[in-house]
Amino acid sequence: MAExxxxxxxxVFRPYERLVEITILxxxxxxxxxNSLLRxxxxxxxxxxxxxxxxxxxxxxxxxxxxxxxxxxxxxxILSCKFIVSEGMHISDLAPELxxxxxxxxxxxxxxxxxxxxxxxxxxxxxxxSVASAPSGPNGSNxxxxxxxHDE
Ligand code: FES
Numbered sequence: 001m002a003e004x005x006x007x008x009x010x011x012v013f014r015p016y017e018r019l020v021e022i023t024i025l026x027x028x029x030x031x032x033x034x035n036s037l038l039r040x041x042x043x044x045x046x047x048x049x050x051x052x053x054x055x056x057x058x059x060x061x062x063x064x065x066x067x068x069x070x071x072x073x074x075x076x077x078i079l080s081c082k083f084i085v086s087e088g089m090h091i092s093d094l095a096p097e098l099x100x101x102x103x104x105x106x107x108x109x110x111x112x113x114x115x116x117x118x119x120x121x122x123x124x125x126x127x128x129x130s131v132a133s134a135p136s137g138p139n140g141s142n143x144x145x146x147x148x149x150h151d152e
Pocket of ligand 1: 056059060061063079080081082
């Protein structure tokens with residue numbers, strides 16, 4: 001790939017066979033299964049998410065959302081770079097960085113901003129599948145395809 005050339009969309013996503021339905025602030029989207037929620041956000045908004053201030057490795061907290069899974073009783077805070085998207089996820093609040101990146105896709109939806117956590121370790125979801133050990137880098141399968149070049 002030439003210097004400065006954006007990778008094809010398919011290069012940044014884990015292989016998937018179907019799209020799953022999730023809801024963000026009441027608006028429904030179809031996103032690729034087997035990918036992190038943050039990658040799903042990138043699928044929805046490829047022109048903004050790669051340029052957000054996301055670390056993609058569970059450190060910055062800029063990807064935090066309140067999310068209720070289809071079998072949960074209530075929403076809980078999760079890191080979208082950590083958790084695999086699943087059918088029926090209902091996202092009720094977004095961190096400010098995500099609000100900025102998804103604003104145009106969400107349109108007139110009422111955007112609620114998640115406050116910074118007093119204790120980052122308080123984020124729940126240990127029983128939810130994680131991509132923490134995935135070999136992917138910030139931009140895709142091996143981290144070398146160069147969309148997300150922030151060193152923050
Ligand atoms: S992108 Fe930094 S914690 Fe998820």
